[in-house]
Amino acid sequence: MLPITRRAVFNSGVRITSARSIQSFRLGAIRWNSSSSNAKEPAQTTSGPATTPKTSTTSPAAEQKSASYNLFTQIYPIDKDQVTESDVDEWLSAVKKLKASNNQNASTPEEVYLQELTQQAPQTLLNDEFEPTEQQQAEADAVRGTAMPLFQHPAIDNFVGLLMKDGKRSKYQKILNRALYLVYLKKRQDPIEILVETLDKLGPLMATRTEKTGFAKNRIVPYPLNQRQRNRFAIKWIMEGASKKKSSDYSVRLAEEIMATHEGKSAGYDKKAQMHRTAILQRSYVSL
Amino acid sequence: MLRLALRQPLVRAPVRASQFSTFSGLYAKAAPPGGKNKAKQGFGNKKKGDPTKTKTRKAGMTxxxxxxxxxQLGYEKNAPALNEANFALGTLNAKALVDEEQQQSVVKYxxxxxxKLVALKSFKKFQYHEMFSQPTSMITDNTRALYEEFVQRAxxxxEEAESAVPSSANRVCLxxxxxxxxxxxxxxVQALALSQAQNNVILLHFDHPDAVTNGTSDYIFNPKLNKYQQPMFTKRWIIAFRKANEKVLKQLALSQDVTFINKKKEKTTLKSGENxxxxxxxxxxxxxxxxxxxxxxxFVKELQHHSANVPVVVTVDNVNAVVNETVSKYFHPDYTPIHLTEFEMxxxxxxxxxxxxxxxxxxxxMAESSDNSSAHTLNVGLGLEEYDPYYTTAECDYDVASGLLSNGGLRTYQLANLTKDETRDLIEFWESAGVLQLRDYPRKPKAGEATAEAELSGDDVFEKAVHNSYTLTSGNVGGLVNVTNFSF
Structure with a gap:
């Protein structure tokens, strides 16, 4: 495995020889630096490397152009195919030598480049270690052990999911938000608490399913519902009740039905009672 | 089979030369059997059903x-009263604004x-005033700037009432x-003008001036004025105006005799000086x-006559709706659209x-609205944008824009969002008024638990709410309301 520095050399060699990157670099240079030498270049490039498919090797003209924006290529014009192990070793030895010499008075462009390369900053950036401050550490300690917060309350999430049509979640989220705002205005309590309470009141505890016996009479078997299943029934019944309200605005109808259900006036309670009645009648089939 | 046969149509198209006719009678359905029981046509023949049955009405409040x-449903009545016992809210007035000791951020009227403000319809829809028992507002740097820049000039x-300037030199757009x-x-600003002038000020307010051009009113041509008049719109506006300014108007004597025919078709003459x-x-x-x-x-002449003694403050909300769309929805008899300036109002x-x-x-x-399409007339009129000669009239009405630029032009005031401290003050008030529901982040319920438990811890949660709200909205008040009350 090559050291990081060696891989960097090869990567940079490939990047330089790519015509596409040359093109984009040059366009960028024109936009931000309107010097005459750069401004003349796009006319040449449009008919040059961009149109020719053979872009794996660097033409001398392209090298010359690339030299104007990249200090590295200005000093070390690299051709990917011609780079050898000895070149890389030479380059690395030059870096090591410079590091050892600790020369602060760079005069030539080569020295400036190598000096910048041997600064400590790039090395620290390569280092992945992160040391949090005391404050950050304290904050992290405070929340350690607590569960990851959810995006929104599970009941709201469930409700919006059941309201939603055609995948338009934000539309139905807005409808429910408005409905809960109306609930708040009327009751002056936290509407989420009211909603959760309402769903808990309305949601049935048991449902029944039909089991085939293989002979004349099928069995109707009661089974308990979990929280999400209970909520599903309750939400569906609230939606049904809301559809019978007067207003043409869904949020207003929904708010009215939620409030009515909270007060125990919904038709959903009859359905819940009927489900419980059926379950009780068939209690002999409960399998434990 | 017999039944099916009986249900066959009794009249069938005869096969003859007239079968090529398009006369629809040939394909008419047979008359319903039953003779006397057939339904009568007309409006007075409504079947009277069982009188014991009442009409089924759909349930629901509204x-x-x-x-x-x-x-409209009076939700503000459910809110706790903003009285002295509950909240020590001050009132918005010019004196308190200047006096540093009395400065409060959230105030009521x-x-x-x-x-007066309710009569003028200054409180608009979607300002969320129903959250409180009465409208409140927050004094910010914007309020102080407008007080100094506009109210004091108007x-x-x-005591130096003469320092006021004519309205043409005191035009500001928010x-x-x-x-x-x-x-x-x-x-x-309306409330401050009233308190600054000790109610000795006339307020003219247009809450939705686009009603002039949006085709919702009747209109007739007045050849004498060479303008179209909108009786219904004008009448309603005058009713709102007189309700809000009753006390001041009762102090202003007419400057000229006026004769008109009142409702009872009697000629009425009001005399100058007396009435x-x-x-x-x-x-x-x-x-x-x-x-x-x-x-x-x-009416306008009377206002101008008295304006030397009683200042007149004109406020036009939603101004870009009317200035940017000067071609109205109304039409001349030759079916060309009527221009805004061809209406009296x-x-x-x-x-x-x-x-x-x-x-x-x-x-x-005047205040622009963010809900309208962005034509260029107002921006050109405010000097924020240069007129492009290639603009069509729909894009920029040159005459109206140059009118706004005339007489010294308008001043603009760019409103700033709340700072973080102001945001904290506002949210603190909401919390004390019971509007803010502080909840912990929802977490996944553990097995056996019904819902996620809220772990509230006082100041931390409040500060977190302030920080989150401010980060999400940059201190935009409408955004703050959305974040706190419309996000569940």
């Missing part, structure tokens, strides 16, 4: 849509001012992003007359905005 429901600085509080600031402007606007029903009338012109609006109609003391405050 037929209204959300926007109207929150406004005093009862007489509230009455009404005068305390600009800013949606939800920043332009309409609220306009309401604050007041209130008598004129209250007794004169010509504002809503479906016929040419000069009542509104007389539209012309008055444009003249006031451009300073052509000026009041000796007063000011014109």
């Amino acid at each position: 037929h209204l849509k959300f926007r109207d429901a929150v406004r 005093d009862a007489p001012t509230m009455e 009404v005068g600085n305390g 600009i800013g992003e949606k939800g920043v509080g332009k309409s609220t600031l306009m309401t604050q 007041t402007v209130w008598d004129f606007v209250e007794q004169n029903h010509d504002f809503g007359k479906v016929g040419p009338t000069s009542a509104f012109q007389t 539209g012309s008055f609006l444009v003249q006031v905005l451009s300073g052509e109609v000026s009041f000796a003391r007063g000011g014109v405050l």
Whole structure:
């Protein structure tokens, strides 16, 4: 495995020889630096490397152009195919030598480049270690052990999911938000608490399913519902009740039905009672 | 089979030369059997059902849509009263604004001012006033800036009433992003003008001036004025105006004799010096007359006459809706659209905005709305944008824009969002008023638990709410309401 520095050399060699990157670099240079030498270049490039498919090797003209924006290529014009192990070793030895010499008075462009390369900053950036401050550490300690917060309350999430049509979640989220705002205005309590309470009141505890016996009479078997299943029934019944309200605005109808259900006036309670009645009648089939 | 046969149509198209005719009688259904029982045609033959049965009505409180429901169903009555026992809220007045000791961030309006502002329809839909028992507002740097820049120039600085300037020289337009509080600031300015002038000020307010051009009113042509009049719109506006300014108008004597025919078809003459402007606007029903009338012109003249003593403050909300769309939805008899300035009210609006109609003391405050399409007329008129000669009239009305630029031009005031401290003050008030629901982040319920438990811990949660709200909205008040009350 090559050291990081060696891989960097090869990567940079490939990047330089790519015509596409040359093109984009040059366009960028024109936009931000309107010097005459750069401004003349796009006319040449449009008919040059961009149109020719053979872009794996660097033409001398392209090298010359690339030299104007990249200090590295200005000093070390690299051709990917011609780079050898000895070149890389030479380059690395030059870096090591410079590091050892600790020369602060760079005069030539080569020295400036190598000096910048041997600064400590790039090395620290390569280092992945992160040391949090005391404050950050304290904050992290405070929340350690607590569960990851959810995006929104599970009941709201469930409700919006059941309201939603055609995948338009934000539309139905807005409808429910408005409905809960109306609930708040009327009751002056936290509407989420009211909603959760309402769903808990309305949601049935048991449902029944039909089991085939293989002979004349099928069995109707009661089974308990979990929280999400209970909520599903309750939400569906609230939606049904809301559809019978007067207003043409869904949020207003929904708010009215939620409030009515909270007060125990919904038709959903009859359905819940009927489900419980059926379950009780068939209690002999409960399998434990 | 027999039944099926009986259900066959009794009349069948005869096969003859006339079968090529398109006469529909050939394909008419057979008359229903039953002779006497056949349904009669006409409107008076409604079948009377069982009288014991009552008409089934759909359950529910209201037929209204959300926007109207929150406004009209009186939800503010459920809110705790903003009285001394609950909240030590001050009232918005000029004295308290100047006095540093009395400065409070959130204030309410005093009862007489509230009455006037409600009459003027200054409190608009979707300002969420139903959250509280009465409208509140927050004093910010915007309020203080407008007080110094506009109110003091319009009404005068305390005892130095003569320091007030004509309305043509005191025209300001409020600009800013949606939800920043332009309409609220306009309401604050009205309240401050009333308190600064000790109610000795006339307020003219247009809450939705686009009603002039949006095709919702009747209109007739007045050949004498060469303008179209809108009786229904004018009448309603005058009723709101006189309700809000009753006390002032009762103090202003008419400057000229006015004769008109009142509701009972009796000729009425109001005499100058004896009768007041209130008598004129209250007794004169010509504002809503479906016929040419000069009542509104007389009304404007009276206001101009008295403006030397009683300042006139004109406030036009949603101004870009009317200025940017000057081609109305109404049509001339030759089916060409009528221009804004061809209406009596539209012309008055444009003249006031451009300073052509000026009041000796007063000011014109307008606010743009963020809900309208962005034509260029207002921006060009405010000097924020250069006129492009390639603009069509729909894109930029040159005449209106140059009118706004005339008489010294308008000043603009860009509203700033709340700072973080102001945001904290506002949210603190919401919390004390019970509007804010502080919840911990929802977490996944553990097995056996019904819902996620809320782990509230006092100040931390409050500070987190402030920080989150401010980060999400950059201190935009409309955004803050959305984040705190419309996000579940």
